[in-house]
Amino acid sequence: xxxxxxxxxxxxxxxxxxxxxxxxxxxxxxxxxxxxxxxxxxxxxxxxxxxxxxxxxxxxxxxxxxxxxxxxxxxxxxxxxxxxxxxxxxxxxxxxxxxxxxxxxxxxxxxxxxxxxxxxxxxxxxxxxxxxxxxxxxxxxxxxxxxxxxxxxxxxxxxxxxxxxxxxxxxxxxxxxxxxxxxxxxxxxxxxx
Numbered sequence: 001x002x003x004x005x006x007x008x009x010x011x012x013x014x015x016x017x018x019x020x021x022x023x024x025x026x027x028x029x030x031x032x033x034x035x036x037x038x039x040x041x042x043x044x045x046x047x048x049x050x051x052x053x054x055x056x057x058x059x060x061x062x063x064x065x066x067x068x069x070x071x072x073x074x075x076x077x078x079x080x081x082x083x084x085x086x087x088x089x090x091x092x093x094x095x096x097x098x099x100x101x102x103x104x105x106x107x108x109x110x111x112x113x114x115x116x117x118x119x120x121x122x123x124x125x126x127x128x129x130x131x132x133x134x135x136x137x138x139x140x141x142x143x144x145x146x147x148x149x150x151x152x153x154x155x156x157x158x159x160x161x162x163x164x165x166x167x168x169x170x171x172x173x174x175x176x177x178x179x180x181x182x183x184x185x186x187x188x189x190x191x192x193x
Contacts, residue, residue, distance in 0.1 A: 012102065016109045023114055024127065027058040031131035036138065051128045052121075059118035063111045070107030073100050136180075143173050 034054050038044040077100040080093060117123045147169065 012105055012109065015102075015106050016113060019106065019110045020113045020117075023059075023062050023110070024117070027055055027062070028127055028131045028134065030058050031055050031128055032134045032138070035132055035135040039135075039139075046132070048125075048128060051131065052124050055124050055127045055131070056118050059114050059124070063114035063118065066107045066111035066114065070104050070111065073104040073107060076100055077104065140177065143177070147173060 031051050031054055035046070035051060038050070039046070077097060080097055080100065117127075
């Protein structure tokens with residue numbers, strides 16, 4: 001069985017579902033990056049409405065891209081089918097017609113699925129929550145890595161001189177992380193810091 005015949009047997013719903021998962025992952029990453037930039041570069045407080053709006057816009061942009069791609073594929077298929085009046089299509093061209101038809105259907109259905117997610121406030125809120133958790137984990141990992149690099153051997157001659165630096169870093173980073181974990185345990189959630 002060739003790759004082409006194997007691909008033709010994959011149900012279109014599965015292709016659309018997998019495409020939707022990939023698209024949602026990219027939206028989640030875009031929102032995660034927006035959360036990190038808002039906090040670190042803009043020094044802005046966490047704003048659920050802002051990030052939900054960002055997720056909504058990203059979803060609609062992806063839906064629009066898929067509609068446009070579907071139209072582009074439709075035009076390609078129409079151009080190919082118009083050639084039948086001039087001469088008979090080759091086996092490869094017939095295969096191309098089937099593939100273009102499938103691609104158009106996938107783009108159309110994916111655009112509809114993305115628009116449906118954009119209109120569902122619960123799904124958008126879940127996307128934002130997942131993005132927030134990913135942003136928090138990424139920041140924690142970055143701080144942990146930085147703290148590990150700042151580890152100093154007590155036998156190092158510079159140990160006493162760098163002690164104030166380490167203490168300040170502890171206060172700024174470790175205590176902030178402890179407060180974040182305490183807030184989460186108290187039910188205030190990671191976004192209430």
